[in-house]
Amino acid sequence: MKTRRQLREHCYKLLFCTGFHSEEEIPEQIDNYFGEPKEKDETPEGDGEVLHNPEMDSDSRIYVTEKVQKILAVIPELDGKINGIAKGWKTTRMGKEELTILRLALYEMLYEEDTPEKVSINEAVELAKKYGGDDSPKFVNGILAKLV
Numbered sequence: 275m276k277t278r279r280q281l282r283e284h285c286y287k288l289l290f291c292t293g294f295h296s297e298e299e300i301p302e303q304i305d306n307y308f309g310e311p312k313e314k315d316e317t318p319e320g321d322g323e324v325l326h327n328p329e330m331d332s333d334s335r336i337y338v339t340e341k342v343q344k345i346l347a348v349i350p351e352l353d354g355k356i357n358g359i360a361k362g363w364k365t366t367r368m369g370k371e372e373l374t375i376l377r378l379a380l381y382e383m384l385y386e387e388d389t390p391e392k393v394s395i396n397e398a399v400e401l402a403k404k405y406g407g408d409d410s411p412k413f414v415n416g417i418l419a420k421l422v
Contacts, residue, residue, distance in 0.1 A: 276330055276331075276334045278389075279397065279400075281334060281337055281338055281341075282378065282397055282401070283401065284330070284334075284338045285338050285341050285342055285345070285378055286374060286375060286378055286401055286405070287307070288303075288304065288307050288338060288339075288342045289342050289345060289346075289374050289377065289378060290370060290371065290374045290405075291303050291306075291307060292304075292342070292346065293370050293373075293374060294370075300346065304339055304342070308335055308339075341381075344381070344385070345377060345378065345381045348381065348385075349377060352376075352377045352380050352381060352384075353365045353377070355380060355384075355421065356373075356376055356377075356380065356417065356421075359417065359420045359421060360417055369406065369407070369410070371402070371405045371406045371407075371410065372402065372406055372410050372413055372414055375398050375401045375402050375405070375406070375410075375414050376398070376414060376417055376418065378398065378401075379394045379395060379397070379398035379414070379418055380394075380418070380421060382394040383395075383418075383421065383422070391422050394418070395415065395418045395419065395422070398414050398415075398418055399411045399414055399415050401414075402414040402415075
């Protein structure tokens with residue numbers, strides 16, 4: 275089984291992907307996520323770059339799928355809490371990367387008793403550093419700190 279950090283990152287990626295599709299398409303998107311590795315077209319040098327390769331055991335796959343489905347089920351609640359404390363920002367104006375990270379972290383803070391809030395916040399900041407813009411870590415940290 276993958277580490278909690280790796281599983282969280284897969285949850286982020288899958289949750290991010292679902293944000294571009296209708297509710298009816300989500301089961302297909304989950305299947306696509308765990309499908310064959312995706313590669314860019316080959317370069318003139320003849321090599322390709324693997325864009326996505328979610329190799330994981332069935333327990334990890336089940337964990338990621340179930341967690342994402344649980345998060346999707348409570349998005350209105352999560353967004354309501356985020357909108358309630360994000361001064362000058364509404365979830366409709368936030369970047370998809372930051373919003374997805376906030377939803378994931380807030381879900382963990384509210385529903386996963388075995389994950390300390392500080393861990394959820396720290397992991398969210400790390401995801402923001404990796405996937406967001408220059409100001410994303412500070413933005414994510416600021417919002418989540420107000421929710422503690």
